[in-house]
């Protein structure tokens with residue numbers, strides 16, 4: 001029954017690059033929300049967009065699907081004990097330590113950090129001329145995450161961290177990591193001195209910070225929270241585990257939130273009514289209901305992360321199919337978020353859909369779901385809303401071109417094709 005599909009399904013992703021997303025939608029339409037395919041470096045897979053099937057995957061009992069295996073590509077950066085690649089028990093333990101520090105009530109201090117960063121972005125942007133906002137948002141978001149994780153707030157200090165991180169995270173390294181991961185069974189990850197040197201330079205900074213803290217007073221940032229944790233026997237997390245969590249948080253947060261914000265601005269400048277309403281709300285300053293709706297809708301129509309996945313450990317019935325161990329299950333987020341049965345006129349950007357309503361269930365999943373759901377979702381929304389408020393208060397935003405920016409799909413990211421090209425003008429009486 002699956003016979004024709006792996007071939008047609010395998011052709012779908014490359015065909016999408018040429019013919020656009022309608023190819024994926026057509027395939028899902030023909031196959032009832034799930035199709036089989038073969039992905040280089042990943043292997044036998046099914047691509048899913050049906051919320052009932054996604055629910056079944058995410059609520060599967062422990063031991064039936066593996067949450068970590070599909071994240072192994074990140075291991076050279078986040079380490080063997082990084083949150084995303086830890087086994088279920090290890091992952092649960094680290095999440096229990098981290099999550100209280102990532103709740104909205106614990107993140108209030110991040111609002112001020114985000115405000116200051118947003119003001120600096122606005123002050124540094126050229127006025128009256130088109131430019132890409134994306135790179136400036138990426139820098140600001142790395143600074144935000146350094147403040148949250150390591151308490152780095154001073155510009156000189158953060159510049160040193162940014163330089164070290166850039167050498168590990170630059171796109172060429174990312175592409176090589178993916179390629180080496182695909183060749184892992186042929187020893188693709190074995191020797192790679194240049195990368196190890198870059199990573200060690202970054203690691204030295206993290207270990208030096210851990211050492212300073214062991215010798216000095218406690219700090220209240222995320223590293224401080226991790227360093228205070230003890231297990232039932234009173235043992236604390238090792239330096240290696242701490243290092244791997246710092247890199248996991250930076251890897252998870254580094255570009256995702258900036259991409260989400262870039263898409264939100266890209267959608268808003270092409271929907272002047274929504275932008276006007278958001279600006280009105282920012283000026284009044286009391287409520288952020290519309291800003292929340294704008295963020296939910298932008299994350300729906302343009303999910304920054306294109307897919308998330310799980311791997312089958314024990315033979316598993318998914319819908320009417322039996323999946324063999326080793327099969328990867330990939331959730332296609334843009335297709336899920338454009339299901340017309342869930343969202344009438346799914347391509348329309350309409351924040352009003354979310355007024356008086358919070359996303360829930362399995363039809364809106366920009367942050368993934370189940371046991372491995374993103375730990376930074378609340379922080380991401382806080383950063384997005386704070387930036388939008390500062391922007392709309394101090395500048396008017398307009399698109400640099402009339403056409404929508406195309407979705408540039410790179411690895412697991414959906415990026416704005418022109419890196420969010422906009423024109424800013426000072427607002428009369430704003431700021």
Ligand code: HEM
Pocket residue numbers: 083084085091248249250252253256257260303304305307308309366367368369370371372373374375376377379380
């Ligand atoms: C709009 C911004 C963001 C988006 C769209 C996003 C999306 C995602 C997705 C789809 C996953 C996979 C979840 C799954 O497999 O079910 C994930 C995991 C993760 N995210 Fe985010 N993320 C964002 C921001 C952040 C931030 C700000 C942080 C750090 C504070 C972060 C840290 C992580 C980590 C550490 C994981 C791995 C969790 C685990 O395996 O237990 N993310 N994220």
